[in-house]
Amino acid sequence: MDIVVCVKPVPDPKQWSKLHLDPVTKVLRREGIETVLNPHDKHALEAALQIRQAHGGRIGVVSMAPPWTQEVLRETLALGADEVLLLSDRAFAGADTWATVPVLAAGIRRWGRPDLVLCGAESVDGSTGQVGPQLAHLLGYASLSYVCGLEEVSPERIIAHWQVEEGYAQVEVQLPAVLTVTRECNQPRGLNLMGVVQARNKPLTMLTAADLDLDLDRCGLGGSPTQMGDMWMPESGRRQVILEGETEEVIQELIRRLCQVAALPE
Numbered sequence: 001m002d003i004v005v006c007v008k009p010v011p012d013p014k015q016w017s018k019l020h021l022d023p024v025t026k027v028l029r030r031e032g033i034e035t036v037l038n039p040h041d042k043h044a045l046e047a048a049l050q051i052r053q054a055h056g057g058r059i060g061v062v063s064m065a066p067p068w069t070q071e072v073l074r075e076t077l078a079l080g081a082d083e084v085l086l087l088s089d090r091a092f093a094g095a096d097t098w099a100t101v102p103v104l105a106a107g108i109r110r111w112g113r114p115d116l117v118l119c120g121a122e123s124v125d126g127s128t129g130q131v132g133p134q135l136a137h138l139l140g141y142a143s144l145s146y147v148c149g150l151e152e153v154s155p156e157r158i159i160a161h162w163q164v165e166e167g168y169a170q171v172e173v174q175l176p177a178v179l180t181v182t183r184e185c186n187q188p189r190g191l192n193l194m195g196v197v198q199a200r201n202k203p204l205t206m207l208t209a210a211d212l213d214l215d216l217d218r219c220g221l222g223g224s225p226t227q228m229g230d231m232w233m234p235e236s237g238r239r240q241v242i243l244e245g246e247t248e249e250v251i252q253e254l255i256r257r258l259c260q261v262a263a264l265p266e
């Protein structure tokens, strides 16, 4: 089975306080902030590795990201992917999901005709969960999101556990398909020295807009119906107030203050 895993390098959540918006373009400035693999995507890659273990085939990683994410994407090769296509061009900057998906689709077509495309259910920064289903639509593939378990996999179909509010539903999907997976789907393997060494000899190819069959009007900030208005970090930390006095007085004062912040109806 030929599988493509879509992997998004994201700013390290531990350093988000350093993130800021470019005041003019309203594009997120990430320079100087460490980049990590989107956590959900490690589960997507693990699912691909387990399927290859059972059925053979190739695993390609496709990522739309800045050129300096090559090192972090090499981690997917060390974990077991066969090759990485890094789709990188200034024309892709500031893309919302609508403008991200044509680039990913063009990269996937450049890689081949995969039987299965695996994505994470969500990214930790944009967190829209829109990319997987949009990609399936653009590729003409079946789509299943929030997969929390793979019960049966064959080159023709997959029986999956689909996360629903009350638990999960068992769903059958015909291939080719795009599946997005949750963290419950599996336990990603860790890096090992052999994998890191082998990764050095595996191909990581950077492709620009010129290398891809793309309508540039559909890409980047210009091709994005969603424009970022503003972004700020909410103040964290609780204000501590100690109320002193007779119990009844304290209760009355607490109610008065809760009404003040509208936490309780007047």
Ligand SMILES: Cc1cc2nc3c(=O)[nH]c(=O)nc-3n(C[C@H](O)[C@H](O)[C@H](O)COP(=O)(O)OP(=O)(O)OC[C@H]3O[C@@H](n4cnc5c(N)ncnc54)[C@H](O)[C@@H]3O)c2cc1C
Pocket (backbone or CB within 6 Å): 006, 007, 008, 009, 028, 038, 040, 041, 044, 062, 063, 064, 065, 095, 096, 097, 098, 100, 104, 118, 119, 120, 121, 122, 123, 125, 126, 127, 128, 129, 130, 131, 132, 226
């Ligand atoms: C704080 C913030 C808020 C945003 N809000 C919106 C918004 O409301 N609407 C909107 O359209 N865009 C929004 N964006 C932009 C959005 O992050 C980008 O369009 C992004 O490339 C895709 O959307 P996502 O991160 O929500 O992906 P999701 O749909 O949450 O990602 C799901 C999966 O798709 C794959 N994937 C996503 N992006 C890539 C990529 N670049 N390369 C490879 N695989 C990928 C990964 O497997 C990922 O796990 C926002 C960005 C930020 C930082």
